[in-house]
Structures are given as structure tokens and as C-alpha cells.
Amino acid sequence: xxxxxxxxKMKKFLIISLLALCMGFAANAADNDPSNVKxxxxxxxxxxxxxNQGLDKAILRPIAIGYRKLPNGLRTITSNFLNNxxxxxxxxxxxLQGDITKAGTNLARLGINSTIGLxxxxxxxxxxxxxxxxxxDYGQTLGVMGAGPGCYLVLPVLGSTTARDTLGIVGGIVxxxxxxxxxxxxDTQYFKDSDYYISRGxxxxxxxxxxxxxIDNLEENSMDFYASVKSLYLQDRQKKILxxxxxxxxxxxxxxxxxxxx
Amino acid sequence: xxFKRKIYLLTIVLLFIGLSKNSYSIEPNIFVxxxxxxxxxxxxxxxxxxxxxxxxxxxxxxxxxxxxxxxxTLGKHRKTLSDQQxxxxxxxxxxxxxxxxxxxxxxxxxxxxxxNSQEKISEKYTIVSSTLVGTDERPEVKIDWRIYxxxxxKPLIRDLIIEGLSLARTQKEEFNSIIQxxxxxxxxxxxxxxxxxxx
Numbered sequence: 001x002x003x004x005x006x007x008x009k010m011k012k013f014l015i016i017s018l019l020a021l022c023m024g025f026a027a028n029a030a031d032n033d034p035s036n037v038k039x040x041x042x043x044x045x046x047x048x049x050x051x052n053q054g055l056d057k058a059i060l061r062p063i064a065i066g067y068r069k070l071p072n073g074l075r076t077i078t079s080n081f082l083n084n085x086x087x088x089x090x091x092x093x094x095x096l097q098g099d100i101t102k103a104g105t106n107l108a109r110l111g112i113n114s115t116i117g118l119x120x121x122x123x124x125x126x127x128x129x130x131x132x133x134x135x136x137d138y139g140q141t142l143g144v145m146g147a148g149p150g151c152y153l154v155l156p157v158l159g160s161t162t163a164r165d166t167l168g169i170v171g172g173i174v175x176x177x178x179x180x181x182x183x184x185x186x187d188t189q190y191f192k193d194s195d196y197y198i199s200r201g202x203x204x205x206x207x208x209x210x211x212x213x214x215i216d217n218l219e220e221n222s223m224d225f226y227a228s229v230k231s232l233y234l235q236d237r238q239k240k241i242l243x244x245x246x247x248x249x250x251x252x253x254x255x256x257x258x259x260x261x262x
Numbered sequence: 263x264x265f266k267r268k269i270y271l272l273t274i275v276l277l278f279i280g281l282s283k284n285s286y287s288i289e290p291n292i293f294v295x296x297x298x299x300x301x302x303x304x305x306x307x308x309x310x311x312x313x314x315x316x317x318x319x320x321x322x323x324x325x326x327x328x329x330x331x332x333x334x335t336l337g338k339h340r341k342t343l344s345d346q347q348x349x350x351x352x353x354x355x356x357x358x359x360x361x362x363x364x365x366x367x368x369x370x371x372x373x374x375x376x377x378n379s380q381e382k383i384s385e386k387y388t389i390v391s392s393t394l395v396g397t398d399e400r401p402e403v404k405i406d407w408r409i410y411x412x413x414x415x416k417p418l419i420r421d422l423i424i425e426g427l428s429l430a431r432t433q434k435e436e437f438n439s440i441i442q443x444x445x446x447x448x449x450x451x452x453x454x455x456x457x458x459x460x461x
Binding site for chain 1: 362365366369370398399400401426427428431432433435436438439440443454455457458
């Protein structure tokens with residue numbers, strides 16, 4: 001009986017959360033400016049952030065330091081392999097965003113690097129003139145289609161995200177990520193569940209190792225590290241959704257205009 | 263009479279030479295390159311880290327618009343400050359900025375930065391694009407410099423945009439978070455700044 005009441009309450013909570021999420025999307029549609037993204041559950045987010053910091057200190061950072069000691073060639077092979085794998089999500093998202101040229105180039109890159117490049121370990125395609133583009137995901141595609149970010153969230157283990165980007169992650173899990181489909185979702189004789197989790201973990205280590213000093217430095221020099229990370233994440237997402245290489249497009253100049261140091 | 267006219271002309275010519283010598287604009291990309299070179303020379307010197315930090319602070323004081331960045335960073339809270347608070351804030355921010363900036367930089371040993379291009383976005387601003395050359399340890403990093411050119415003879419750095427992420431904006435949102443989580447009390451920010459300075 002107690003369990004029934006609990007689930008009933010949970011269901012109500014989930015429905016309310018989803019409604020709030022949708023309202024968030026509608027209200028913030030096409031507004032990706034970091035300063036307008038609401039931190040609806042800051043208490044939970046800060047607790048989650050602290051938990052992730054603990055994980056980083058105990059596991060991720062030490063592994064990243066060790067990974068740095070591996071020969072440069074081996075690290076490049078790992079990066080190449082992971083980049084090649086990420087094309088499996090980037091290509092459908094290129095297509096969904098209407099960028100058929102990039103989808104074609106990335107498909108050619110995937111084909112070449114998975115075969116001649118020995119399962120993606122070597123980036124042969126770049127040498128052949130196929131340009132390397134930014135990664136795309138379902139959260140970005142939703143953003144390009146006009147969905148607002150909704151509330152900012154920090155998920156345990158997975159880190160910074162927004163309501164929209166979380167929906168993007170769910171999109172990958174329910175069938176949008178071919179790598180997840182052949183490793184975890186479907187039983188195939190070639191891959192195990194662990195292959196997916198190892199690849200995701202390796203991605204995290206690779207990123208942490210490449211940004212070791214930058215992240216450590218930011219933490220040391222921040223008075224509110226949580227707020228700094230949140231700002232950087234949201235700026236990065238805004239830039240990626242605009243697919244902009246232009247600094248000026250994502251920079252709001254109005255606040256600078258009032259500042260006079262004379 | 264002829265002689266007098268000649269002296270007159272000569273004076274005007276000399277005055278012009280003098281004027282042009284004292285007032286010339288500096289191209290933002292040249293300014294960034296020379297600032298980078300100065301910092302690079304300090305960082306590659308075989309001296310103690312503390313000495314490097316002191317020398318880097320001198321470069322920052324000359325080339326960065328610390329006061330301007332400080333007020334930008336306050337965002338909407340800027341308007342609520344009294345003159346006395348503004349004065350106190352400027353002093354605190356100056357100390358905070360120099361400490362955080364120089365200790366961040368001092369970690370790098372001999373960084374190589376290539377200045378690539380520049381884009382004038384308004385009368386007051388030019389964005390200079392550069393690349394921090396990659397090493398075995400870290401990948402190449404794209405750095406854009408927001409240069410304040412209101413006075414073309416003395417350009418000043420107002421922001422560094424690393425891989426599209428603005429440091430000034432990040433700092434602004436960090437400061438805003440501190441003020442907001444203390445019910446809009448600006449003194450909470452002052453306390454945090456003091457704590458950082460004395461750390």
C-alpha cells in the first residue's frame with residue numbers, strides 16, 4: 001500500500017516535471033543566451049556538481065594524469081578512434097539539421113577511416129582532403145530546430161546539461177545512437193555492453209587529459225567554480241547550436257557599451 | 263623677410279614631425295603580438311615563479327583595461343553601487359584580477375602564440391585572432407583578443423575568448439552567482455574577493 005502511494009506520488013511528480021520542462025522549452029524557444037538559462041534546481045545541481053568533483057578527484061583526474069604518460073602516438077590513436085565513433089551520432093544529426101554536404105563528408109570520413117584507417121585508429125580521411133567538422137548531437141539538433149534549452153541541470157556522473165540536451169541524450173538511448181544500439185540495446189555477438197561504457201569512459205579521460213591544466217587552473221582561480229563551469233558549458237552549447245566560428249556572433253556587446261574606464 | 267618666412271616654415275615642419283612622433287595609432291594585431299612576446303620572454307626566463315608573477319603583473323597593468331573589465335563583470339549590479347562602493351570595488355577587482363591572471367599564466371612555460379588576423383567590429387573594438395600552438399601534452403587552442411581601441415594610441419585588452427568562450431563573460435556570470443546566492447548583497451562579493459586576494 002505504502003509502495004503504491006509512493007509510485008502514485010512519483011508519477012505525479014514526473015508529470016509535473018515533464019510539464020514544467022515543456023513550458024521551459026516553449027518560453028525559452030530560440031533563446032540560448034547563457035544569462036537567460038534558468039537554474040531551476042540549483043540545490044540539487046550544486047550537490048550533484050560536488051559529487052562529480054569528488055569522482056573527478058578520486059578517479060578521472062588520476063587516470064587522466066596516467067593517460068598523459070602514455071606515448072603521444074597511442075593517445076592520438078585513442079582520440080582518432082573515439083572521434084570516428086562519434087560520427088555515428090554526428091551524421092544523422094547533420095542530416096536532421098539539413099546539412100547534407102557535411103553528412104556526406106562525415107559519411108565518407110567514417111567509411112575511409114573505419115577501413116583504410118584500421119577501425120578509425122588513423123585519420124586517413126583528413127590526409128585525403130575530407131575536412132573534419134564539429135561533432136553534432138541530438139540536443140544541438142533540437143536547438144537548431146528552435147527548442148529552447150529549458151533549465152540548466154547537472155547530472156551525477158554525466159555532468160552539465162540542460163533539459164533539452166537531456167532529451168537529446170534520451171534520443172540517443174532510445175535508438176538514435178547506432179553505437180549504443182549494437183552494444184547495449186541489442187544483443188549482438190560482436191559487441192558487449194562494456195564496449196559502450198569503456199568508450200564513453202575513454203572519451204571522458206581523453207577530454208580531461210587534454211584539458212588538465214585548464215580545468216585545474218579554472219578551479220583554483222574561481223570563487224564559485226560551479227558558476228564558472230555552468231557559464232562555460234552554456235556558452236559552448238550556444239556556440240555549437242549557432243554552428244558559429246565567429247566570436248562576434250555569440251558576443252553580446254550591449255553591456256560593454258556602458259562601461260567606460262576613462 | 264625671406265629668412266623669417268623660412269624659419270616659420272621650418273618650425274611648422276618640425277612641429278608636424280614632433281606631433282606625428284608623439285601620436286601614432288598602434289595596430290591591434292601588432293599590439294597583441296608585442297604583448298604576447300613580452301609575456302613569453304618573462305615565462306621562458308630562468309627565474310623564480312614569484313618573480314615571473316611580479317613581472318607579468320607589470321605587463322598586465324600596462325596592457326589590460328582592468329578597470330573596464332571590472333565594471334563589465336558587475337553587469338546589472340553596476341548601477342546599484344554608491345561612489346564609495348565603486349571605488350572600493352575597483353581596488354579589490356584590480357588586486358583580484360592581477361593575482362588570478364598572473365598565477366594562471368605563470369603555469370605555462372614558454373607558450374608559443376601565432377597572431378593570425380584581425381577584424382574591426384566597431385569604432386571601439388577589434389577582435390584579434392591567434393592560436394596557442396599545440397604541444398605533446400595539449401591540443402592547439404584558438405584565442406581571440408577583444409581589443410578596446412577607443413584611444414588608438416593606447417589599445418587595451420578587454421577580453422580573451424578561448425575556443426569561443428569568453429573569460430570576461432564567465433567571470434561576470436560567476437560574480438552574479440555570488441551576489442544572487444546572497445540575496446543580492448554586493449558585500450558578499452566584496453568578501454569573496456578579499457578572501458581570494460588573501461588566499
